[in-house]
Amino acid sequence: MFVLRFTQTLLKDMKITPVEYENISPLLSWHANIIRLNKRKHILFVNDLSRLSIIIDGVRTLQLNILLDKFHSRLFEYLVSEGIEQKVIESYLKEGLETNISKTNSRSVLGTMKEITMYCDVTQLKFADQEERDKWLNRTIHKPIDYKKPIDVFKEEIRKYSL
Template sequence: MIIRPTKALMKEMNTNVDALPNIEQDEMYSWHANNFIMNRKKYIIFVNDKSRLSVTISKIRGNQGKDIKNIFSSALKDYLLVEGFKEKWMDSYIGEISDIKISNTNNRSVLGTMVEAVKLMDSIYSRGAIPDFHELNKENNRIIYKPIDYLKPIDVFNELIKEYHGS
């Protein structure tokens, strides 16, 4: 599994951006990450390269940056449980996360999807509705995106989980 933080996120976590290796990985196991501010609070969004599934978490502090792998895997598992994924599929996928590496961003399309997801969350907040993170993630993952053939990220991820870990 690969997490690909943006330079802004790496700087926020006090990590040397130039020291990151370029690692190739199956897009199902590659996630881009970025930080953003909404309603005067800091957050991190993770977007899966293949399905465009997004998971947003509240901002981790700089000293927790080294634990981003555990924080991400925990947030992902919590979200997938809320979505009703089969536990055996989740455990299999999350098990793949045990060896997470950090690498450079490598897909502008994924970064664009990330920007769109942040805009959606910002519009939800600006309307005065302040749902919990699971509700925000659900909203983001039910928007259709062109790079995945105008499908919903949750549906694409569900099909991919079945394909990779099903039976």
């Protein structure tokens, strides 16, 4: 089961009442927030364990089902583009067939989200497409993961998880 931990802003936008979930593997937990890029609303997702991030656009207020569908499909596309084996991705995403919404619970992840948002603000016009931007963001080192690249940490953990 995936747990998506929405910020208060996103909870209000989607008009959702969160349910509290404890004892979830950080690999299956994602924080999410609204960010503005090019004056358009995007949703930023950051994995709790690896700090892997993906950004989704084209979701409006009250479109939770569309948001969840786009999250799963975008995550799949991105992981394939990073060269992760399809069977490993499918085994990971199988856990996400059941997705629950909760409130944020980690100031560390929120700090990383703020940092990623700042990077996006500065570089928003430099990338040809979403995939290129996501790849660049996931090769930026972060202190909470011992100055490693989020994609490297995620690849290592997802392989362990699928064994």
